[in-house]
Amino acid sequence: VIALSPESACVIGIEINMEQLCLVRTSLNGQIEETIRVPLRQIDRSNINEEIAKRIKDLAKNAHSRLLGIGIGVPGHHDQQNDRIITNNPAxxxxxxxEIERLLDLNVPIYIENNIECMAYGRYxxxxxxxxxxxxxxxVGPGVYCSFFDAAMIGRKKSDYFGEIGHSVIDINGTLYECGKRGCLQTYIAHNWLLQRASIYYAHGSSSxxxxxxxxxxxxxxxxxIEAYRLHDPYVRTILEDGLDRLAITISNLLIVNDASRIFMNSEVLQEPLLQHYFLEKMHEQFRFILNFExxxxxxxxxxxxRGAQGACALALYERLINHSDPDAFFCEQA
Ligand SMILES: [Zn+2]
Structure with missing residues (x-):
């Protein structure tokens, strides 16, 4: 068996999302060596390149082996030609x-991919x-996104809307979203929407x-x-269960047209056993039309x-060691 020596080099992965900036340095088998997490509210988003570069330098400084590459997981998609993130969020x-490359001056390649696609690389x-x-x-987090991973098709060009399951319409008369559509799944289960609803309810003083x-x-x-759900707050129960109903319907519809052998779900809400049970029940309800369905x-x-930052490390490793046009190059450089 030929295996990589995990400590022979390292990679740095970064995820930016609506909640945080998270950076990790990992060995070649994904073992996390060091982590930096900064809540988004502490970050000057107009200086996001400096904010990222500064922290990459901190992680690179402490590396005890050669830094092979840097992966960045971004919300939405990165338009390589114009070097910007395509998203409906101006943040x-x-x-x-x-600009990050210029500030770093490390002579290490940087790869960029959607943050959830990065998680899929990490998983694989x-x-x-x-x-x-x-x-x-x-x-399911600040947004909702779906990676359709296929090892045989890695790196193929996808359209800018592919995987944006948060924008699948689940109620044609629903809330108008900033994307311009009504009733997107996102407005029922994404964290910022759940919090927005809860904060209106909170402001009315209706929930002890x-x-x-x-x-x-x-x-x-x-x-x-999640805690309010456990404590039986009626409104919080309603919005969380309604969101999970719609999520279960969306995934069931997806499984009818996509023959996936496995769906991995990364969701903070589903960590609560009661909510997880509720969600899986709803999924089963959707498949009752199939006899003997187990x-x-x-x-x-x-x-x-x-998970996104560690996945960005996997992206960098994939690009450097697997997708490299000349796989020997790295090892020759080493020699
Ligand atoms: Zn939408």
Missing amino acids: WNAFRKA LFQPQATPDEFILLH VLLSLAKTKEDLSIQTL SVPVEILNFRSD
């Missing part, structure tokens, strides 16, 4: 790969025994449970909502806030 307007490369060659990885859990409406977090191929992953 990332200042992001430029070229770092946990190969537990991962089929084809799978779906669905992430929420008032006891958060001093101000700014203190509300997804963890507060189980849906859904696997709920343990939620980790560094």
Whole structure:
């Protein structure tokens, strides 16, 4: 058996999303050596390139082996030609790969991919025994996105909307979203929408449970909502269960047209056993039309806030060691 010597080099992965900037340095088998996490509110988004470069330098400084590459997982898609992130969120307007490269001056390649696609790379490369060659990885967080991973098709060009399952319409008369459509799945289950609903409810003073859990409406977090669910707050129960109903319907519709052998779900909300049970029940309800149907191929992953950053390390490793036009080059450079 030929295997990589894990400590012979390292990679740095970064994920930026609406909640945090997370950076990790890993060995070649994905073992995390060092982590930096900064909540988004502490970051000057107009200086996002400096913010990222500064922290990459910190991680690179402490590396005890050669830095092979850098991966960055971004929300939305990176338009390579114009070097910018394509998203309907203006928060990332200042992001430029070229500027990060200039600030770093490390002579190490940087690769960029959608953050959830990065998680799929991480799943495939770092946990190969537990991962089929084809799978779906669905992430529910500040947004909702779906990676359709196929080892035989890595790196193929996809359209800018592919995987944007958060924008699938689940209610044609639903809430108008900033994307211009009504009733997108995102408006029912994405964290910022759940929090927005809960904060209106909080401001009305209608929930003694929420008032006891958060001093101000700014203190509300997804963890507060999960706790309020456990404490039987009727409104929080309604919005979380409604969101999960719609998520289950969306995934069931997806499974009818996509023959996935496994769906991995990365969701903080589904870490709560009661909510997980509720969700899986709803999934089963959707498949009752099939006789003798035993189980849906859904696997709920343990939620980790560094999953995207670790996945970005897998992206860098894939590009440097697997997709390299001349695989010998790296080892010759070493020699
Ligand atoms: Zn939408």
